[in-house]
Amino acid sequence: MVVKSSKITFEKVLNMRGGKGEVEMAHLLSQETMRNKLRLFALMKLPPNSSVGLHKHEGEFEIYYILSGEGVFHDNGKDVPVKAGDVCFTDSGESHSIENTGDKNLEFLAMIVLL
Amino acid sequence: MVVKSSKITFEKVLNMRGGKGEVEMAHLLSQETMRNKLRLFALMKLPPNSSVGLHKHEGEFEIYYILSGEGVFHDNGKDVPVKAGDVCFTDSGESHSIENTGDKNLEFLAMIVLL
Numbered sequence: 001m002v003v004k005s006s007k008i009t010f011e012k013v014l015n016m017r018g019g020k021g022e023v024e025m026a027h028l029l030s031q032e033t034m035r036n037k038l039r040l041f042a043l044m045k046l047p048p049n050s051s052v053g054l055h056k057h058e059g060e061f062e063i064y065y066i067l068s069g070e071g072v073f074h075d076n077g078k079d080v081p082v083k084a085g086d087v088c089f090t091d092s093g094e095s096h097s098i099e100n101t102g103d104k105n106l107e108f109l110a111m112i113v114l115l
Numbered sequence: 116m117v118v119k120s121s122k123i124t125f126e127k128v129l130n131m132r133g134g135k136g137e138v139e140m141a142h143l144l145s146q147e148t149m150r151n152k153l154r155l156f157a158l159m160k161l162p163p164n165s166s167v168g169l170h171k172h173e174g175e176f177e178i179y180y181i182l183s184g185e186g187v188f189h190d191n192g193k194d195v196p197v198k199a200g201d202v203c204f205t206d207s208g209e210s211h212s213i214e215n216t217g218d219k220n221l222e223f224l225a226m227i228v229l230l
Contacts, residue, residue, distance in 0.1 A: 002190055005200025028180075028202045035176065037152065037228050043200075061150065065143075065224060067182070075117055085120025085158075087143045109180060111226070113152050 003028055008043065019097065021050030028109075040112040046071070051099035057090055062112045064088035064098065069106030073098050118143055123158065134212065136165030143224075155227040161186070166214035172205055177227045179203040179213065184221030188213050 010024040024045040031039050039060065046052070046069070054074060064073070066086045073082045076094040081101075090096040092115055100106035125139040139160040146154050154175065161167070161184075169189060179188070181201045188197045191209040196216075205211040207230055215221035 001204045001206075002188060002195045002197065003202040003204070005198070008200070029178070029204060033204060034178075034228070035230060037230070041178070041202075063144065063149075063156070065180075073117060080117045082117060083120070085123070087118040089116045089118070089144060089148060091116075109224070113149065113228075115150060115152070 001033075010043075010045065016052045017055045017097070018053030019051035020053075020099070021047060023047070023050050023052060036114065038111055038113050040110060042110045043067075044108050044110050046098070046100040046106040048100050048103055048105075052097055054095055054097040056095040057092055057112070059092055060112050060114050061092050062090045062096070062110060064090075065109040065111075067107040067109065069100060069104050070102035071098055071100045071106040116148075125158075125160065131167045132170045132212070133168030134166035135168075135214070136162060138162070138165050138167060151229065153226055153228050155225060157225045158182075159223050159225050161213070161215040161221040163215050163218055163220075167212055169210055169212040171210040172207055172227070174207055175227050175229050176207050177205045177211070177225060179205075180224040180226075182222040182224065184215060184219050185217035186213055186215045186221040 008026045010026045026043045029041045073088045074097040123141045125141045141158045144156045189212040
């Protein structure tokens with residue numbers, strides 16, 4: 001099955017996980033398609049000065065793959081600048097947040113894998 | 116944990132899965148880090164006229180996320196042109212291949228999730 005980029009629809013989320021501003025999220029594959037192994041596979045767009053707030057994962061881990069833009073990834077207590085091609089891994093029991101610190105959209109893939 | 120793009124190393128694979136030419140693959144996260152839920156999370160680079168040959172997945176599914184370039188994805192019997200932002204899903208029991216049909220590198224993420 002191929003999901004064409006042109007068919008993807010974004011939803012707007014205000015103050016996601018307590019973050020700043022309004023971000024956009026597009027679900028790329030459903031949890032059912034992914035046989036309940038992943039509960040999220042999404043494309044995220046964060047405009048300048050927006051963020052996904054600090055939150056903890058339990059019983060699952062999350063991977064971000066940065067596609068474009070610049071930001072700061074809060075990695076369970078440490079701030080790390082990120083840009084295209086960087087991979088952020090948040091294990092079960094860890095916390096993370098991500099903020100756009102650049103002047104263009106910060107785009108990344110987000111995948112949550114259930115343990 | 117953040118894996119910086121600048122620290123990623125590629126290996127060259129000739130005739131991958133019986134495909135054409137030489138492709139490059141970089142493992143982004145280890146199977147151990149991903150708690151054996153995924154057995155592959157890799158960045159693939161296919162130069163013009165190269166391909167990953169037709170092969171079948173059993174007991175696992177694979178997701179491609181196209182990052183750049185143009186190609187043809189063979190989707191279990193059907194050829195589909197793909198470009199940046201497209202998502203290719205190959206379920207357990209299905210076969211796929213992918214070929215660069217453009218004049219630049221075809222780059223994509225490949226994720227294999229174990230059932």
